[in-house]
Amino acid sequence: IINYMFRSSDEEENNYNSYTQQDGHYAGNAANDEDGASSDATEGHDDEDEIYEGEYQGVPAYNDGKPREGQVALGQPVSDSLKSRKELENERQADEEELAQQYELIMQECGHGRFQWQLFFVLGLALMSDGVEVFVVGFVLPSAETDMCVPNSGAGWLGSIVYLGMMFGAFFWGGLSDKVGRRQCLLISMSVNGFFAFLSSFVQGYSMFLFCRMVSGFGIGGAVPIVFSYFAEVLAREKRGEHLSWLCMFWMIGGIYASAMAWAIIPHYGWSFSMGSAYQFHSWRVFVVVCALPCVSAVVALTFMPESPRFYLEMGKHDEAWMVLKQIHDTNMRARGEPERVFTVNRIKIPKQLDELVEMQNESANPVLKVLFKIKAELRGVGCYNTVKLAAVWFTLSFGYYGLSVWFPDVIKHLQADEYASRVKIHNDERIEDFTFNFTLENQIHRNGVFLNDRFISMKFKAVTFINSSFLNCYFEDVSSVGSFFKNCTFVDSFLYNTDIDDSKLINSSLINSSFHHNKTGCQMTFDDDYSAYWVYFVNFLGTLAVLPGNIVSALLMDKIGRLSMLGGSMVLSGISCFFLWFGTSESMMIFMLCLYNGLSISAWNSLDVVTTELYPTDRRGTGFGFCNAMCKLAAVLGNLIFGSLVGITKAIPILLASSVLVGGGLVGLRLPDTRANVLM
DSSP, rough: OOOOOOOHHHHHHHHHHHGGTTTSSOOOOOSSSSOOOOOTTTTTOOTTTOOOTTTOOOOOOOOOOOOOTTOOOTOOOOOOOOOHHHHHHHHHHHHHHHHHHHHHHHHHHOOSSSSHHHHHHHHHHHHHHHHHHHHHHHHHHHHHHHHHTGGGTTHHHHHHHHHHHHHHHHHHHHHHHHHHHHHHHHHHHHHHHHHHHHHTTTTOOOHHHHHHHHHHHHHHHHHHHHHHHHHHTOOOOOHHHHHHHHHOOOOHHHHHHHHHHHHHHHTOSEEEEEEEEEEEEHHHHHHHHHTTTHHHHHHHHHHHOOOOOOHHTTTOOOHHHHHHHHHHHHHHHHTOOOOOOOOEEEEEEEOHHHHHHHHHHTTTOOHHHHHHHHHHHHHHHHHHHHHHHHHHHHHHHHHHHHHHHHHHHHHHHHHHHHHTTTTTTTEESEEEEEEEEOOOEEEEEEEEEEESOOOEEEEEEEEEEESSSSEEEEEEEEEEEESSSSOEEEESSOOEEEEEEOOEEEEEEEEEEEEEESSSSSSSOOOOOOOHHHHHHHHHHHHHHTHHHHHHHHHHHHHHHHHHHHHHHHHHHHHHHGGGGOOOHHHHHHHHHHHHHHHHHHHHHHHHHHHHHHSSSSHHHHHHHHHHHHHHHHHHHHHHHHHHTTTOOOHHHHHHHHHHHHHHHHHTTTTOOOOTTTTOO
């Protein structure tokens, strides 16, 4: 690997002399202290030689302190092979601390500019895809289950299985990113998500659809752990809290995008086509395709971004890291209009590699013992005590958030259903003869009715129930029924052609000399004149938009009031706000409570992302973040199941449960280590 090395003006040289280290691991343009000594960059040049900007110099060589072949290690320290494991681990820890300080100085020299903003928007698309995936589940669930004729026993599996996929994906991709790189893992995980999300829009069977969405969730599960780890590693300490918080806004943008697309696409049932009776492509499938676009965009954009230089250094790849850091520096300097500013770093400290420690421990050690040693080292690096506290905060915040996210819309639906039922029209003991029904019957109950020689042609039953009614010599043609049933009814000498009336809608009913011909296959979907569909998407849009003020406040104050104060305060206030749900007796009041809760809780999410990123060392950051995010998704599954089962039963249990876990999690969050002054270890 080769590169160019530049020499700036004397004034600039003096500015970076303070970076020079005596051990030669990290140096600027300063000359050596000894008289007559020359730096690596000027070796072989006479004093009168002038080094022009852009003159080829090559990548600064990394000196690891080991003697070259054919050289005698006179005066060198004791060989690593003669040291104990404890000594080697202590040396690695010292290397990590030195590298962390040096890397902070390097990032300050590189500055904050165009490169960080480019990466900001690229990673923002990946985070946006995660937000879209979460909202797609709720928006698609009713339509997909209706379209695929899913019985009540199978309903609800889509939400749970997607979160399970995200849970395993978070831990898998997060851990893998510590081994093979942030960029590469994010590219693969996002590609998996995009491919299976796109494929799920075309499959017809519910089981295959579940499988595709589960694998899609597995792919997108790596987005959050990798995105925050990746971006934090190109930020200086004073910029980290604020800009990681700004990055969180893309999750909100993903929710707004999903809500807007659902409102614009799903209710338009006419946006569909079919190929025979076996293949149906309804509007909700178009919505699934559109929601895969942010993921595809993120994959394309990621191909133009480099790997994290901090990861390269952790892996011992000095030259690759130096090249990326120079790219960051030069990109920012050109954007500032200072292309003459040169990257003055010569050498960067490289920590001793963990694999080397394992091999040095015992060259002939049992492979099983080596594996156990690696696992032990991983757990020690993650830090069990802090991880338990951090995972508890992730779990409680997620349990309350996702649980209430399920409970809020269902409560609103119950309020809508109660209001709809209050307007039902009831017809008793009616007798209708020789009449043609060619219009929609909606929200009606017919008891003890007699229909004689009537014709039902090109019409719809919507939320209509016939009880103890008789249909004598009636003719049904091209009839659709949604939420309609015939209970204890009798059909005599009747003919039904091209209808969707089947055994599931004929409850304890009898057919005498009556026949069905060319019945409609599949489940019938309709959003015609369905105001509630638009309303649900609009409510979610408002709830997502309500987090915007909280996002702005958390970004501006993250470095001023501290991560822990914002985390604990936001969770406690969110828990307290749950008590106001007692007063939610109308749709408008429940929507206001939803917006208030979302606005208060977003600061906790942002703070938690920042704290988790800063708490773990570079070689464990993806693993630790992935584990915590996996706990988040596990809590989402449990929240869906528990809160969903309480809808329509009682208000007390969901309110008390959400409040207690949020307040408890906030108090635990206040006990976490303060990471505001941390350099990235």
